[in-house]
Amino acid sequence: MQFDEFAARAAEIESESADLAVVSLLAALFRDSGDDLSTVARFVQGRVFPAWDSTTLDIGPRLCHEAIARAAGTNVSAADVEDRLADLGEIGAVAESYDFGGQRGLAAFGNGGQDGLTVTEVDSELRSVAAASGSGSEETKLKTLYGLFNRTDPEEARFLARLVLSEMRIGVGEGSVRDAIAEAFLVSPEDAAAIRDDDVDSKTEAAARERRDDAIASVARALQVSNDYGMVAAVTRDEGESGLDEVRLEVGRPVQAMLAQAGTAADALDEWGTAAVETKFDGARVQVHHDESGDVSLFSRNMEDVTGALPEVVEFVEETVAVPVILDGEVVAMDDDGEPLPFQEILRRFRRKHDVGRMREEVRVELRAFDCLHADGDDLLTEPLTTRHDRLSSLLGQDSDAVSDVLLSDDADEIAAYEADVLDAGHEGIMLKNPVAPYSPGDRGKNWLKRKPDVETLDLVVTGAEWGEGRRAKFLGTFLLSARVEDQSGSDGFETIGKVATGITDDQLVELTDLLEPEIERESGQEVDVRPSVVFEVGYEEIQQSPTYSSGYALRFPRFVSVREDKTAETADTLERVERLAASQ
Numbered sequence: 001m002q003f004d005e006f007a008a009r010a011a012e013i014e015s016e017s018a019d020l021a022v023v024s025l026l027a028a029l030f031r032d033s034g035d036d037l038s039t040v041a042r043f044v045q046g047r048v049f050p051a052w053d054s055t056t057l058d059i060g061p062r063l064c065h066e067a068i069a070r071a072a073g074t075n076v077s078a079a080d081v082e083d084r085l086a087d088l089g090e091i092g093a094v095a096e097s098y099d100f101g102g103q104r105g106l107a108a109f110g111n112g113g114q115d116g117l118t119v120t121e122v123d124s125e126l127r128s129v130a131a132a133s134g135s136g137s138e139e140t141k142l143k144t145l146y147g148l149f150n151r152t153d154p155e156e157a158r159f160l161a162r163l164v165l166s167e168m169r170i171g172v173g174e175g176s177v178r179d180a181i182a183e184a185f186l187v188s189p190e191d192a193a194a195i196r197d198d199d200v201d202s203k204t205e206a207a208a209r210e211r212r213d214d215a216i217a218s219v220a221r222a223l224q225v226s227n228d229y230g231m232v233a234a235v236t237r238d239e240g241e242s243g244l245d246e247v248r249l250e251v252g253r254p255v256q257a258m259l260a261q262a263g264t265a266a267d268a269l270d271e272w273g274t275a276a277v278e279t280k281f282d283g284a285r286v287q288v289h290h291d292e293s294g295d296v297s298l299f300s301r302n303m304e305d306v307t308g309a310l311p312e313v314v315e316f317v318e319e320t321v322a323v324p325v326i327l328d329g330e331v332v333a334m335d336d337d338g339e340p341l342p343f344q345e346i347l348r349r350f351r352r353k354h355d356v357g358r359m360r361e362e363v364r365v366e367l368r369a370f371d372c373l374h375a376d377g378d379d380l381l382t383e384p385l386t387t388r389h390d391r392l393s394s395l396l397g398q399d400s401d402a403v404s405d406v407l408l409s410d411d412a413d414e415i416a417a418y419e420a421d422v423l424d425a426g427h428e429g430i431m432l433k434n435p436v437a438p439y440s441p442g443d444r445g446k447n448w449l450k451r452k453p454d455v456e457t458l459d460l461v462v463t464g465a466e467w468g469e470g471r472r473a474k475f476l477g478t479f480l481l482s483a484r485v486e487d488q489s490g491s492d493g494f495e496t497i498g499k500v501a502t503g504i505t506d507d508q509l510v511e512l513t514d515l516l517e518p519e520i521e522r523e524s525g526q527e528v529d530v531r532p533s534v535v536f537e538v539g540y541e542e543i544q545q546s547p548t549y550s551s552g553y554a555l556r557f558p559r560f561v562s563v564r565e566d567k568t569a570e571t572a573d574t575l576e577r578v579e580r581l582a583a584s585q
């Protein structure tokens, strides 16, 4: 597919606000994508790589602005691009506003169609940008991006710029892509019409809806186990439902983590009669993959590869496990007496790329596994929790410290006593799980409840900051925080909720400035806008209703606790959670 065709279709989708119409347009785009289907299914979500792949383009706004400036001509600087961004508010509009000329220049010589960019070319050029590393890679990336922008017409430039910064902003969330894959290849035109049109009798419409929902469920299951919209789209088209049924977990390819809601023992017992109760370890989520040839890989809850940072866990798994497995658990930091250390300590180890050996001496980490998704050829996602946990115990050893203890109980007093013991031992709370529930990847459903008696903190996205004053003028000092708002299609927006400047040491100011500076999108005086990517854990005294911030809420006495390096903007706390916490104060 030509990239200008992709851009035109993306523009059409962007201008449509009704969810059903968006799904229909996406479905039509997928049907017309031919060999580019997998790439197109990723591009519409602003992705070049599948979600399980931890490769990133690693292009910050500054690099993108520089590439746009170069393509725009010798008189244009990155600062001009940033000025336009301040006016137009969005990088796609900025890129579209320049006259890159490449294509049109060629078109003037009657050559436009031949040199048009294709989706395949954009994909492979962006992949080469991602692969550039080492000295000189910055310049290589710039040149490649500049080369791409130079060949775009204005509409293509709009979507290329957004793709480069991984934000398509066309109102397409994961749910819409899932539904569109089903609609494109599994739902018959008659059923699609019966659902869409008003003049169809209700029985026919209900039957059509049921068939469509079944098709969506098949696509959803394959997506849950593979995390690859591109591959699933191609399998759906080429092999239909039977092909989707064959999509299996693959050892070495991370799965989205199942998540928890806040809840109490009373909630759990009311709902399920009996609850499986475990310690809530205060560490970082880790998914352990051990493949046929004995290789171990570890992934964070964002499916980022953290194998290199945690050699003790790798060694432990290599020594203990003999068959291919996928395990879910937490890595915790321990002191010399085996007492749990606070969460901040594990963050000093997690995702570390340098000095791993030295840090290993300073902070000891251990695995606490609590689930088993795959063992020796068997996918266990649909098995009940108790069966998965039994499998885990038989793999790691019944009495191993590396396996979470489970108390199965229908007695609130017994659970309260268990919770008191867990808190006495220095842990942060308990998990209550439905013992018969399957493992649902990516789902923050009602089958796992977390209970932390201490005051909650919020994990908020940094969307702005202010340069300090005096001796702190070179550092960002005050940080604007936002809560995530998921729209119906599943794409994210951010609403501000407060500023934090307290609780940050001088050393941390340096680190936070290093972390956030490449993400700056715009500057005006001391204030900067930052691309939503860094997540702060923030404590507070109270959540108040307030017109000061766009969320309608403000935090009283916010204090910085840590950077949630294990979270991204997409997994930060939602405004809905803020509302719930505010209501429960």
Ligand SMILES: Nc1ncnc2c1ncn2[C@@H]1O[C@H](COP(=O)(O)OP(=O)(O)OP(=O)(O)O)[C@@H](O)[C@H]1O
Binding pocket: 257, 258, 259, 260, 261, 278, 279, 280, 281, 282, 283, 284, 285, 301, 330, 370, 404, 431, 450
């Ligand atoms: N026994 C356990 N079972 C499941 N999750 C556990 C367990 N012990 C610790 N955890 C951690 O608790 C988290 C569940 O809470 P939640 O899904 O809300 O994640 P979170 O947003 O990181 O929450 P928090 O900030 O409270 O850790 C899991 O992601 C996991 O990292």
